[in-house]
Amino acid sequence: MVQTLFERIGGDAAVDGAVDLFYRKVLVDDRISHFFETTDMDEQRAKQKAFLTWAFGGPKEYSGKDMREAHKDLVAKGLDDSHFDAVAGHLQDTLKELGVGEDIIGEVMSVAGSTRDDVLNR
Amino acid sequence: MARLHFEDSAYQNRDTETVLDTLLRHQVSVPYSCRNGVCLTCMLRCSEGPVPAAAQKDIRETLRIQGCFLSCLCHPIADMTIGLPDDSLVFGRATVTAVDKLADTICRVRLLPAMPLYYHAGQFVNLHRSDGLVRSYSLASLPRADSDLELHVKRLPGGAMSNWIFESLVPGAALDIDGPHGGCYYLAEESDRPLLLIGNGTGLAPLFGIARDALASDHLEPIHLYHGTRYSDGLYLDRELRAMATAHDNFTYVPCLSGDEVPAGCRRSRAERAAFADHSALADWRVYLCGSPAMVNKTKKLAFLAGAALADICSDPFEMTDKRAVPRD
Numbered sequence: 098m099v100q101t102l103f104e105r106i107g108g109d110a111a112v113d114g115a116v117d118l119f120y121r122k123v124l125v126d127d128r129i130s131h132f133f134e135t136t137d138m139d140e141q142r143a144k145q146k147a148f149l150t151w152a153f154g155g156p157k158e159y160s161g162k163d164m165r166e167a168h169k170d171l172v173a174k175g176l177d178d179s180h181f182d183a184v185a186g187h188l189q190d191t192l193k194e195l196g197v198g199e200d201i202i203g204e205v206m207s208v209a210g211s212t213r214d215d216v217l218n219r
Numbered sequence: 220m221a222r223l224h225f226e227d228s229a230y231q232n233r234d235t236e237t238v239l240d241t242l243l244r245h246q247v248s249v250p251y252s253c254r255n256g257v258c259l260t261c262m263l264r265c266s267e268g269p270v271p272a273a274a275q276k277d278i279r280e281t282l283r284i285q286g287c288f289l290s291c292l293c294h295p296i297a298d299m300t301i302g303l304p305d306d307s308l309v310f311g312r313a314t315v316t317a318v319d320k321l322a323d324t325i326c327r328v329r330l331l332p333a334m335p336l337y338y339h340a341g342q343f344v345n346l347h348r349s350d351g352l353v354r355s356y357s358l359a360s361l362p363r364a365d366s367d368l369e370l371h372v373k374r375l376p377g378g379a380m381s382n383w384i385f386e387s388l389v390p391g392a393a394l395d396i397d398g399p400h401g402g403c404y405y406l407a408e409e410s411d412r413p414l415l416l417i418g419n420g421t422g423l424a425p426l427f428g429i430a431r432d433a434l435a436s437d438h439l440e441p442i443h444l445y446h447g448t449r450y451s452d453g454l455y456l457d458r459e460l461r462a463m464a465t466a467h468d469n470f471t472y473v474p475c476l477s478g479d480e481v482p483a484g485c486r487r488s489r490a491e492r493a494a495f496a497d498h499s500a501l502a503d504w505r506v507y508l509c510g511s512p513a514m515v516n517k518t519k520k521l522a523f524l525a526g527a528a529l530a531d532i533c534s535d536p537f538e539m540t541d542k543r544a545v546p547r548d
């Protein structure tokens with residue numbers, strides 16, 4: 098059977114490790130941290146995990162419509178390409194730090210990149 | 220074979236399994252402890268379907284008629300729709316054994332539960348006043364060392380329960396309590412991780428319990444406790460904690476004062492600031508944060524950014540039911 102990207106990376110446990118690393122980068126980045134200001138960090142972390150799981154091709158399905166819905170309010174607050182690039186950059190750095198191979202990183206980044214128009218509600 | 224409907228899912232019960240077994244096999248997270256029908260922790264409530272009598276034999280009448288049963292003793296005879304019991308249903312009696320003033324606005328309440336309570340130091344119970352007023356208080360006592368439950372209550376201006384406790388609660392009085400609740404406690408399997416405990420006001424109550432639990436469990440790594448308050452009167456366990464620090468090489472106690480008068484031996488700082496000034500790299504640490512929600516939520520983020528994994532930060536914000544809350548330091 099062909100393994101999904103999610104399985105090759107190491108499944109749920111690997112994603113858990115990646116989430117904290119990724120979330121920390123996002124929170125300290127002044128360009129985007131204000132989008133993530135929230136009182137409940139655990140809820141926010143769960144959403145970050147949903148994001149990464151999805152980017153790794155994990156079991157949960159997100160449609161383009163879901164992506165639009167999730168980011169609609171953020172776009173109204175000014176979410177644009179520069180923010181998208183910043184998040185994508187942190188994702189790439191996270192994967193590098195975890196020692197994920199270049200080819201897999203390329204795959205993840207192209208999955209993430211394909212959502213740009215939906216995330217930015219264009 | 221019976222099917223169990225729990226929240227939005229259904230689970231197949233196997234012939235020899237109890238309800239608890241089935242739920243755990245499916246990784247459904249429900250509270251349980253002794254698995255022997257003793258501790259009552261695994262109590263669930265059945266809203267549809269028959270409840271076997273054996274699963275209800277030790278359950279109080281008032282709860283039995285609501286459909287409460289022990290999931291660890293329950294072998295279903297037909298399909299059941301089950302759920303966690305409403306907290307307010309599951310309480311026991313406790314007798315007040317002592318009320319001692321530890322500071323101007325802080326008192327220690329000791330309670331002896333009628334039925335033994337299986338708990339970890341640092342969890343909390345809900346106190347029920349007879350008119351229905353309910354508030355949560357954290358457990359500073361250590362089950363293996365103390366026969367009574369110990370709570371530290373801070374008197375708040377205009378606060379309904381805390382003023383009543385100060386003015387009217389006397390030894391011999393009976394109260395209903397429910398619990399234990401909460402996940403803020405020491406994990407014995409983590410004896411090789413450094414611990415950072417930060418609390419303000421009576422946020423010290425759970426931390427005192429957790430620190431004693433860790434020391435009694437022969438914790439191997441350092442345990443750092445930072446207690447913050449405004450005036451030195453609020454350092455209400457100063458003597459006990461200094462004695463613990465003297466007795467245990469791996470335990471440090473750092474009293475922090477945010478007011479103007481700071482006696483020798485105390486830090487002029489907020490507890491969280493002092494803690495991060497001393498410890499800035501928290502990867503692999505376990506962090507406990509208790510006290511005012513403002514402090515706890517802010518400090519959680521700082522601990523995370525200092526390298527602690529979010530899953531390794533246990534916190535108990537002392538949320539108040541009344542949202543007009545004034546700062547509680």
Ligand SMILES: Cc1cc2nc3c(=O)[nH]c(=O)nc-3n(C[C@H](O)[C@H](O)[C@H](O)COP(=O)(O)OP(=O)(O)OC[C@H]3O[C@@H](n4cnc5c(N)ncnc54)[C@H](O)[C@@H]3O)c2cc1C
Pocket residue numbers: 343354355356357358370371372373374375376377378379380381382401421422424425535536537538539540541542543544545
């Ligand atoms: C998990 C958990 C654990 C907790 N553990 C502890 C503990 O160990 N020790 C502890 O002391 N507390 C603890 N608390 C807080 C505790 O449960 C109560 O919230 C607290 O004691 C206040 O209850 P109260 O009835 O006295 O005040 P409430 O009547 O609920 O009033 C709450 C706040 O509103 C203010 N207020 C009330 N009436 C007025 C008014 N008319 N005008 C303006 N302001 C007003 C009060 O001053 C107070 O600040 C915990 C809370 C939680 C959630």
Ligand code: HEM
Pocket residue numbers: 129132133144147148151152159167168171176180181182184185209210212213216
């Ligand atoms: C690579 C592109 C992105 C993908 C695939 C993605 C994916 C997701 C997913 C799956 C959710 C969770 C939806 C839910 O379960 O509620 C989500 C929520 C969120 N995303 Fe993104 N995201 C992307 C880019 C961004 C960017 C660029 C930002 C801001 C800088 C951002 C900020 C947020 C925030 C703040 C939430 C939470 C919204 C809420 O609380 O309702 N995302 N995202």
